[in-house]
């Protein structure tokens with residue numbers, strides 16, 4: 001039977017996964033490497049291209065893991081989504097503490113960002129299909145103030161102009177890579193309620209950047225969903241993709257997973273509690289896939305890890321504990337979500 005990657009390419013769609021380099025290099029876990037190499041047409045580094053990993057000490061770059069990742073993709077003829085150039089998380093401590101104690105000025109910070117983008121994009125020039133240039137720059141309704149705004153370290157220190165700067169610097173370093181803005185909670189549009197607001201904000205932002213001639217080529221919707229929030233609606237997800245596409249940009253699902261709360265019954269292995277969750281997870285994976293297949297601008301569909309034994313979810317969402325978020329179980333058995341994606345393709 002054919003891989004998700006092969007099936008996707010028949011539609012001109014790259015089905016990809018995030019890759020965890022520790023799992024990939026674990027000699028006791030050969031199935032991880034096998035599936036990562038064979039099942040997907042595109043790969044994203046889960047962590048090793050983030051700034052804290054690339055430059056843990058100021059001025060000395062730790063390229064080996066990211067280089068190894070890019071080599072892995074090349075050997076397997078996989079396209080690479082570069083992730084991520086500008087984000088408020090997983091920044092090196094020397095950078096955030098330097099800004100906090102005033103030893104790095106705003107002017108110096110902007111110059112450090114320019115150098116970082118230029119250095120990283122230049123190193124992998126010609127090897128990256130899509131770069132996530134700016135990640136998660138926009139607030140959510142539960143933030144303070146609740147009115148949507150540009151949030152986080154970069155907006156606070158440089159003002160929102162850093163976004164246009166980042167795209168321009170990335171374009172200058174690799175004119176051929178597709179440059180993406182990437183965020184969560186922008187997967188749908190058309191409910192008529194507050195769930196539309198962030199999608200609209202990112203649409204307005206992208207429109208204004210394009211009008212200023214800023215080189216933004218795509219909008220990535222992360223797709224971190226949860227079964228406790230109910231099923232996404234295919235028409236609303238399609239509408240969000242079309243809304244972005246109307247600006248002339250590409251789209252992609254960049255980090256899809258669909259987690260569930262691990263109640264006591266689930267942890268005790270009660271199938272009557274597990275099965276509905278697996279089914280709801282599969283349904284949501286499928287909604288995003290159907291929407292992506294329905295909209296020509298949707299270039300890729302990337303899952304954020306493919307197996308429950310190497311998913312970020314249990315480590316991140318632990319109160320209440322959540323899991324079961326990926327398309328293979330912890331023993332690499334394909335789940336319903338995997339079958340559902342196959343039948344969509």
Ligand code: XIL
Nearest residue numbers: 046047083084135222255304311312
């Ligand atoms: C996550 C990784 O999966 C974890 O291993 C890490 O500890 C934290 O970051 N949005 C993103 C990704 O853009 O980079 C995040 O990845 C998940 C949320």
